[in-house]
Amino acid sequence: MKRMVFALIAVAAVAGVVAYTSPAYGEENEAAPAFVDKIPPGYRDWKLISVAHEEGNLHSFAAVLGNDVAITAYREGTRPFPDGATIAALHYSHAPSDENNKAFGRAQSFVPGTPTNIQFMVKDSKKYAATGGWGFAHFKEGKPGDEALLKTCFPCHNQAKASDLVFTRYAP
Numbered sequence: 034m035k036r037m038v039f040a041l042i043a044v045a046a047v048a049g050v051v052a053y054t055s056p057a058y059g060e061e062n063e064a065a066p067a068f069v070d071k072i073p074p075g076y077r078d079w080k081l082i083s084v085a086h087e088e089g090n091l092h093s094f095a096a097v098l099g100n101d102v103a104i105t106a107y108r109e110g111t112r113p114f115p116d117g118a119t120i121a122a123l124h125y126s127h128a129p130s131d132e133n134n135k136a137f138g139r140a141q142s143f144v145p146g147t148p149t150n151i152q153f154m155v156k157d158s159k160k161y162a163a164t165g166g167w168g169f170a171h172f173k174e175g176k177p178g179d180e181a182l183l184k185t186c187f188p189c190h191n192q193a194k195a196s197d198l199v200f201t202r203y204a205p
């Protein structure tokens with residue numbers, strides 16, 4: 034009997050560790066942060082918010098797009114963003130264009146090369162309360178990023194608290 038109780042405690046302890054270290058992706062969970070595990074449909078047809086270019090290790094282009102809820106909030110200056118607002122950052126490598134350079138007669142043209150990843154922020158103030166009301170998502174070749182990566186999103190984006198965790202300004 035003692036052995037049995039010990040075994041049960043051991044099982045419970047392991048189950049506890051598993052429950053703690055793997056928060057339910059996309060499910061409501063007050064304590065642990067929840068992340069988005071599905072690519073929001075139709076994102077490629079969303080409207081342009083702005084573009085960004087990173088140097089350093091990233092060396093990338095980004096096109097930042099918003100769904101209708103996000104675009105309306107941007108245009109009307111609504112902060113915090115309402116639930117349902119979703120922002121996509123489409124990242125591409127930074128590639129020189131020989132074709133364009135030929136037309137210009139000198140090396141000056143850079144265009145989006147291969148896609149590197151797609152990131153999303155999905156506003157749901159209840160579901161993602163642990164991360165400022167935003168659910169974060171990262172997809173590389175269609176596959177979601179791992180938890181260790183997704184845990185880095187909120188602490189950095191939290192620096193943009195004054196603009197509801199969103200860095201990108203609307204480009205007219």
Ligand code: HEC
Nearest residue numbers: 085120121122152153154169170171185186189199200201
């Ligand atoms: C070290 C800081 C940092 C980390 C970590 C980070 N971001 Fe960002 N993110 C930024 C900055 C700065 C921008 C503004 C655009 C740019 O310069 O690329 C941005 C832009 C974005 C945007 C467009 C909306 C906005 O806030 O401008 C999305 C969506 C996004 N990031 C998602 C994510 C996701 C998902 C993760 C985690 C996998 C993540 N980010 C991790 C700093 C960060």
